[in-house]
Amino acid sequence: MANRSNVSLADRAYNIRRNALRMGQVQGQGYIAQALGIADVLAVSYFHALTYRPDDPEWEGRDRFLLSIGHYAIALYAALVEAGILPEDEIDTYGTDDSRLPMSGMAAYTPGMEITGGSLGHGLPIAIGMALGLRRKASGAFVYNLLSDGELGEGSTWEAAMAASRFGLSNLIAIVDVNDMQADGPATKVSGFEPLEDKWRAFGWQCWRVNGNDIDALVAAFDAARGSRAAQPRVVICDTRMAKGVPFLEARERNHFLRVEPEEWELALQALDAGRGA
Amino acid sequence: MTRLSKYTPRPKTGNGPRATTSAMIASLAPEGHPARPAPFGHALAELAHSRADIVGLTADLGNYTDLHVFAVAHPDRFYQMGMAEQVLMGAAAGLAREGFTPFATTYAVFASRRAYDFICMAIAEESLNVKIVCALPGLTTGYGPSHQATEDIAIFRGMPNLTIIDPCDATEIEQAVPAIADHPGPVYMRLLRGNVPVVLEEYGYRFELGKAKLLRDGADVLFVSSGFMTMRVLEAAKMLAADGIGAAVLHVSTIKPLDEAAILGEAGKPGRLVVVAENHSIVGGLGEAIAGLLLRAGVRPAAFRQIALPDEFLDAGALPTLHERYGLSSEAVARSVKGWL
Numbered sequence: 001m002a003n004r005s006n007v008s009l010a011d012r013a014y015n016i017r018r019n020a021l022r023m024g025q026v027q028g029q030g031y032i033a034q035a036l037g038i039a040d041v042l043a044v045s046y047f048h049a050l051t052y053r054p055d056d057p058e059w060e061g062r063d064r065f066l067l068s069i070g071h072y073a074i075a076l077y078a079a080l081v082e083a084g085i086l087p088e089d090e091i092d093t094y095g096t097d098d099s100r101l102p103m104s105g106m107a108a109y110t111p112g113m114e115i116t117g118g119s120l121g122h123g124l125p126i127a128i129g130m131a132l133g134l135r136r137k138a139s140g141a142f143v144y145n146l147l148s149d150g151e152l153g154e155g156s157t158w159e160a161a162m163a164a165s166r167f168g169l170s171n172l173i174a175i176v177d178v179n180d181m182q183a184d185g186p187a188t189k190v191s192g193f194e195p196l197e198d199k200w201r202a203f204g205w206q207c208w209r210v211n212g213n214d215i216d217a218l219v220a221a222f223d224a225a226r227g228s229r230a231a232q233p234r235v236v237i238c239d240t241r242m243a244k245g246v247p248f249l250e251a252r253e254r255n256h257f258l259r260v261e262p263e264e265w266e267l268a269l270q271a272l273d274a275g276r277g278a
Numbered sequence: 279m280t281r282l283s284k285y286t287p288r289p290k291t292g293n294g295p296r297a298t299t300s301a302m303i304a305s306l307a308p309e310g311h312p313a314r315p316a317p318f319g320h321a322l323a324e325l326a327h328s329r330a331d332i333v334g335l336t337a338d339l340g341n342y343t344d345l346h347v348f349a350v351a352h353p354d355r356f357y358q359m360g361m362a363e364q365v366l367m368g369a370a371a372g373l374a375r376e377g378f379t380p381f382a383t384t385y386a387v388f389a390s391r392r393a394y395d396f397i398c399m400a401i402a403e404e405s406l407n408v409k410i411v412c413a414l415p416g417l418t419t420g421y422g423p424s425h426q427a428t429e430d431i432a433i434f435r436g437m438p439n440l441t442i443i444d445p446c447d448a449t450e451i452e453q454a455v456p457a458i459a460d461h462p463g464p465v466y467m468r469l470l471r472g473n474v475p476v477v478l479e480e481y482g483y484r485f486e487l488g489k490a491k492l493l494r495d496g497a498d499v500l501f502v503s504s505g506f507m508t509m510r511v512l513e514a515a516k517m518l519a520a521d522g523i524g525a526a527v528l529h530v531s532t533i534k535p536l537d538e539a540a541i542l543g544e545a546g547k548p549g550r551l552v553v554v555a556e557n558h559s560i561v562g563g564l565g566e567a568i569a570g571l572l573l574r575a576g577v578r579p580a581a582f583r584q585i586a587l588p589d590e591f592l593d594a595g596a597l598p599t600l601h602e603r604y605g606l607s608s609e610a611v612a613r614s615v616k617g618w619l
Contacts, residue, residue, distance in 0.1 A: 108404055114375075119399045125365040126400055129372020129380075132357060136333075137376065156396070159362035163369070166360070 068123025121154025165204025212238025319347025432562025
């Protein structure tokens with residue numbers, strides 16, 4: 001297990017946010033609000049739930065973490081740096097030529113990136129194949145798939161939701177980031193995905209819905225999802241707040257893809273610090 | 279050729295016998311021609327006895343892609359994904375990631391049109407070891423455009439990393455299955471299913487991935503062909519020989535990557551009409567691939583012609599009727615060549 005020290009999950013989440021802001025600063029733009037919003041989920045994933053070896057990202061016994069939403073690569077890189085899978089000094093290469101950290105997540109580029117996810121709706125279908133493959137190998141590993149609410153508009157996700165329950169994939173845990181923002185505006189308006197728990201349950205999944213910025217609630221939900229004995233796939237629906245931790249970015253009406261003025265990055269880091277432990 | 283309008287009345291009875299079947303699954307084998315049932319299914323089931331990594335997946339078409347033979351032989355290695363081609367391809371990618379060699383089957387229309395992005399991004403982009411085996415390629419069903427994959431090769435030729443093969447007969451399918459299983463990386467194979475003709479045995483043919491094979495020689499015409507059109511041009515070559523016309527046949531079952539040396543070697547021989555024959559739209563298939571190759575290499579045949587399906591949505595109807603209508607029958611091939619000479 002990589003949750004090897006006594007650093008608190010809240011500190012891990014802070015560090016992930018800080019890493020993401022530092023990468024955002026390199027490019028001056030990006031999916032920063034999503035990264036700030038999902039940081040608590042990633043902290044609980046990488047420092048409470050997942051089994052892995054930082055020095056051997058392809059270790060056969062690892063839990064697989066699939067990022068459907070390749071756009072969120074900046075968030076996952078931030079977590080992979082914090083987890084020790086990526087070296088911290090590569091933060092400065094984010095999105096630059098010949099970097100291992102392209103702006104959209106690709107499996108061939110980055111240690112710890114299991115799939116190429118920029119085209120949405122691929123994660124859960126691939127997760128099914130991996131979960132079936134792990135079962136064939138009698139592995140105890142889990143497959144996690146981080147999806148987004150906007151991605152639920154892709155039909156392939158629901159094809160996969162049906163298949164996963166028919167196969168009784170108890171080694172599959174989907175995580176849905178509900179931040180209610182996609183490219184053209186609020187996801188509740190663009191995709192109309194609610195009521196979410198009813199949908200997943202109707203598709204045969206065990207379902208938990210939590211405040212995705214409440215670490216204690218996340219820990220409880222992840223423990224329940226992993227510990228359940230039901231022969232069903234599991235989903236943890238996480239309601240998160242875009243740009244969580246940086247109030248002046250949280251307040252922006254359209255924050256799907258943030259362009260931040262150069263002087264604002266330091267302000268954002270200061271705001272993050274000011275809110276720490278608050 | 280334009281399709282009949284739905285407002286044009288059809289005669290109630292025609293002259294002579296009318297083909298009455300426009301069945302989904304029609305036989306390609308002429309009456310009395312030797313054929314073997316489900317060569318793909320049997321070959322895969324056989325191979326899986328010695329290869330524990332092989333698994334089979336389908337999207338509600340196991341019975342129609344001959345995968346049912348594998349499913350019966352190896353039920354624990356068969357995954358029914360339901361009518362969901364995107365999940366079929368994604369799950370195949372996931373199984374390949376975990377070290378297995380998945381054979382995923384559906385119809386060619388559904389793989390190429392519906393699941394393209396999933397084959398491209400989940401499988402080909404990382405060159406995963408997935409074999410996509412698809413029935414009803416080109417004009418092999420009378421069901422009309424919903425089931426006729428007349429453009430599948432055009433769609434897939436643009437996809438990097440993907441090997442494309444278009445076998446001719448039962449013998450070649452049987453040999454291709456272990457060959458593509460051994461090949462690292464994604465493969466798209468066009469499948470002739472059901473009772474599949476046996477054609478190539480008399481030519482002592484051995485399938486080699488990436489290799490074109492000269493099946494017969496001739497001084498006047500060079501046929502370059504793939505898939506079941508090789509059977510048709512072989513028959514046409516016999517008809518032409520009866521008229522004193524010598525026709526060579528170069529069978530190109532690997533569409534991508536092309537065996538450039540063999541094609542340039544044969545097409546570069548002087549004085550022959552080069553005819554590329556394929557069960558595919560004239561747009562973007564083997565013919566245009568070879569035309570491009572010849573131009574880039576500066577090879578100029580005496581003349582270059584294509585036998586292919588028109589750039590149209592095709593009619594529904596009985597398969598022999600349609601093959602005659604669109605110029606894919608052996609007789610139509612021979613007629614076309616005589617007209618060009």
